[in-house]
Amino acid sequence: MDGTGRGGTGAEVILLNYKLGKTLGIGSFGKVKIAEHALTGHKVAIKILNRRKIKSMEMEEKVRREIKILRLFMHPHIIRLYEVIETQTDIYVVMEYVKSGELFDYIVEKGRLQEDEARRFFQQIISGVEYCHRNMVVHRDLKPENLLLDSKCNVKIADFGLSNVMRDGHFLKTSCGSPNYAAPEVISGKLYAGPEVDVWSCGVILYALLCGTLPFDDENIPNLFKKIKGGIYTLPSHLSALARDLIPRMLVVDPMKRMTIREIREHPWFQARLPRYLAVPPPDTMQQAKKIDEDILQEVVKMGFDKKHLVESLYNRIQNEATVAYYLLLDNRFRATSGYLGAEFQETMDCGFSRMTSCETPTSAIAHCLPGYMDPQGIGSRPHYAVERKWALGLQSRAHPREIMTEVLKALQELNVCWKKIGHYNMKCRWLPGFPGHPESMLNNPMHHSHSFGDESAIVESDDVAGKSSNVVKFEVQLYKTREEKYLLDLQRVQGPQLLFLDLCAAFLAQLRVL
Secondary structure, X not given: OOOOOOOOHHHHHHOOOEXXXXXXXXXXXXXXXXXXXXXXXXXXXXXXXXXXXXXXXXXXXXXXXXHHHHOOOOOOOEOOEEEEEEOOOEEEEEEEOOOXXXXXXXXXXXXXXXXXXXXXXXXXXXXXXXXXXXXXXXXXXXXXXXXXXXXOOOEEEOOXXXXXXXXXXXXXXXXXXXXXXXXXXXXXXXXXXXXXXXXXXXXXXXXXXXHOOOOOOOOOHHHHHHHHHHOOOOOOOOXXXXXXXXXXXXXXXXXXXXXXXXXXXXXXXXXXXXXXXXHOOOOOHHHHHOXXXXXXXXXHHHOOOOHHHHHHHHHOOOOOHHHHHHHHHHHHHOOXXXXXXXXXXXXXXXXXXXXXXXXXXXXXXXXXXXOOOOOXXXXXXXXXXXXXXXXXXXXXXXXXXXXXXXXXXXHHHHOOOEEEEEEOOEEEEEXXXXXXXEHHHOOOOHHHHOOOOOOOOOOOXXXXXXXXXXXXXXXXXXXXXXXXXXXXXXXXXXXXXXXXXXXXXXXXXXXXXXX
């Protein structure tokens, strides 16, 4: 029985914007169905939560509060909540659809993972958990079954706030009988519900990733509890020294002495091969809401929505048909957008292109200009097939990195490109092509008298000029070191006309002298 209780028609009448599909699963509060968003054509998962069941478990207020929090979450490794539709009998929660299954099944299938692959998963998990904690939400039921994988094996933290709405001291009753990942203070019924609970669970998950088994496991529940409360487990000899250092710091029985998320982030094992978009915490929700993608905005306006109303709704995080369409389009075009989108490419190459690690990353436009270049993602539209190692994104050079960056800055200056340095080998750029009769379009650059790569004053901002033209191209430049002792230069469009950016790339190539 669905929705209003009239067979399969109730939910369909209420969810006019969605075409309901098969049932994906059944939980304690209701069921989960796959659906297609009518306006965008993108798939979503809809959780149908039965009000009567929620009320009988005294979870109503808790569910409402958690939904309110999750609706604001925007993180590449947390399942997105797009929309909540309420009726007298049910609450319909429209969420991101992830089709590649659970991390649990992945570990069972592969056994223990190599450290680089385990680290990649772990970095994504910690980033998502840290984001939750910054927003005053503690998951409390982190386990591989609640970590979903998308089509490119990127982690999506799921099942918190909905399946895991619990009262303190009632963990075993509501955690689906899986205490293996629970912290000692939780199974003891103590009123701990802080970030340290999630740190313990992350420690167990890391152990499972690296060892293919659980640190605390026993068919006899009292024995299992005894092991967890005593912190009794063994570390296999195959673990690296840094992994052997990290895990015991997370699995400390005393929550006050347990490692913090910040300390995990600073640990050398975690820091290795850390993608740049995960190296810094993502911007706050309100900051993200004000960063509107013009291309997506225009697509939604073409669907018949008012532009001004849509912008206001996005700024104020108001849920309506237009904003749901906007976020569905945005999430399906770009994954992992909190940071430089090309940041994953070096990790991809280091992994031998066994898997595209970036989350549906748009192609690097500079690479379109290179002879012999193959777009491994089919110009960003078909990202799901394997890529051979010989292909690389961007320009490669064996010149010294500082020499490369000096020439890059010279070339950008020749093209009247403005830039702002983010790091030694990364900068944000803005280009406004000059047109006859528009002298203001040629932006001044304070680097006219200095080509020094180390000149930190080479920062240009000209929002007033940029705001007057729709032809402004914003892009980022990043230099990477590859395994073959080469350096890879990547240009990534952030905003502006695609063809204009390609013109700029062609001109930029012509100006470069050392590559």
